[in-house]
Amino acid sequence: xxxxxxxxxVLGLVALVVSGCFVATGQVLVEFGLTSPFTIDxxxxxxxxxxxxxxxxxxYSKHKDSLKGLNDxxxxxxxxxxxxxxxxxxxxxxxxxxxxxxxxxxxxxATKLWGPGTIGAAPDVHVVxxxxxxxxxxxxGKDILIHEAKGDGDFTIYAFGTAGSYxxxxxxxxxxxxxxxxx
Amino acid sequence: xxxxxxxxxxxxxxxxxxxxxxxxxxxxxFGGASVPVAQEDNxxxxxxGIRVPVSVIPLVTVExxxxxxxxxxxxxDLGNLSITRSGIDVTGYGANVLFTFGGPMQFYPFAGIGSHxxxxxxxxxxxxxxxxxxxxxxxxxxxxLSIHVRGELNAVLDEGTTESSRKWxxxxxxxxxxxxxxxxxx
Numbered sequence: 001x002x003x004x005x006x007x008x009x010v011l012g013l014v015a016l017v018v019s020g021c022f023v024a025t026g027q028v029l030v031e032f033g034l035t036s037p038f039t040i041d042x043x044x045x046x047x048x049x050x051x052x053x054x055x056x057x058x059x060y061s062k063h064k065d066s067l068k069g070l071n072d073x074x075x076x077x078x079x080x081x082x083x084x085x086x087x088x089x090x091x092x093x094x095x096x097x098x099x100x101x102x103x104x105x106x107x108x109x110a111t112k113l114w115g116p117g118t119i120g121a122a123p124d125v126h127v128v129x130x131x132x133x134x135x136x137x138x139x140x141g142k143d144i145l146i147h148e149a150k151g152d153g154d155f156t157i158y159a160f161g162t163a164g165s166y167x168x169x170x171x172x173x174x175x176x177x178x179x180x181x182x183x
Numbered sequence: 184x185x186x187x188x189x190x191x192x193x194x195x196x197x198x199x200x201x202x203x204x205x206x207x208x209x210x211x212x213f214g215g216a217s218v219p220v221a222q223e224d225n226x227x228x229x230x231x232g233i234r235v236p237v238s239v240i241p242l243v244t245v246e247x248x249x250x251x252x253x254x255x256x257x258x259x260d261l262g263n264l265s266i267t268r269s270g271i272d273v274t275g276y277g278a279n280v281l282f283t284f285g286g287p288m289q290f291y292p293f294a295g296i297g298s299h300x301x302x303x304x305x306x307x308x309x310x311x312x313x314x315x316x317x318x319x320x321x322x323x324x325x326x327x328l329s330i331h332v333r334g335e336l337n338a339v340l341d342e343g344t345t346e347s348s349r350k351w352x353x354x355x356x357x358x359x360x361x362x363x364x365x366x367x368x369x
Binding site: 023025026027028029031033036068069071072074076077078127129130131132133134135137171172174176178180182 | 220221222223224259261262263264266267303304305306338341344346347348349350
């Protein structure tokens with residue numbers, strides 16, 4: 001009798017794992033490196049447009065077909081205010097590849113993803129940490145990322161300042177996604 | 184709603200065990216190590232808590248618990264930056280059912296359900312947790328103390344989905360003290 005109970009328990013566990021149950025999932029780090037450095041300048045180049053194709057990341061491609069959700073998201077990097085007052089940066093996102101040409105156009109058609117990430121007056125240097133960054137993303141932006149991560153993995157991010165005048169250099173910028181993946 | 188259902192489940196488990204014959208109630212404390220399983224963004228930490236084993240019928244003990252675990256930080260080198268993500272702190276309560284075998288030296292598989300809160304910067308979620316493990320207990324003669332060592336796997340559902348979870352393996356040691364016994368032992 002005891003033997004049958006053990007067999008039943010083992011069979012149950014195997015069934016859970018094989019069926020793709022929540023028990024068999026794990027959290028996988030996916031990192032996307034941004035162009036480094038890039039500069040956003042309110043007078044000449046007011047925003048940076050970043051085409052993200054997650055399919056270029058081996059960790060993503062490996063788990064793409066078994067993605068269950070997005071656990072965490074962050075944008076980290078070293079931000080240097082080259083000139084101008086203290087201000088803030090924001091990131092907006094659109095599904096797929098888009099090519100908006102003004103900040104107003106981005107704000108009218110994209111969804112705010114992250115921010116505001118603050119930076120002091122020039123020549124302030126601010127390294128945005130993972131903890132700090134994770135608190136700054138919006139639910140609406142996160143929903144788009146989840147949808148895109150589960151879809152074709154292709155989206156566009158726009159970064160710009162909120163102060164009237166800014167010139168900010170971003171170095172070692174990375175998008176970090178923690179995705180749930182399972183069988 | 185989820186919290187309420189966990190409370191009801193815990194209460195039902197406890198009540199299910201209560202009406203039978205000889206019963207005992209104890210209180211215990213435990214502590215140990217908590218290791219994240221397949222979590223690339225979370226580190227190992229420690230945990231401690233309180234258990235209230237209610238034993239009513241032979242083989243079955245229902246045990247409400249409270250647990251608090253501190254996750255370890257996770258570091259990663261990206262470009263020229265070294266970044267750190269704070270570990271996930273867990274606070275939870277629930278109830279396990281233990282199926283005990285043996286006499287003074289006991290072996291018991293157990294399973295249970297709880298409500299666990301996960302916290303770190305950017306994360307504040309309370310969801311359902313499932314527990315599964317095995318334990319060894321030793322009850323020295325005469326004294327009302329018993330010593331326990333357990334290995335356990337906790338799966339805490341991700342917020343808003345039943346398709347994925349975070350998991351921890353933990354090894355704990357604890358001591359329980361017998362509070363009540365029905366009928367009283369002479």
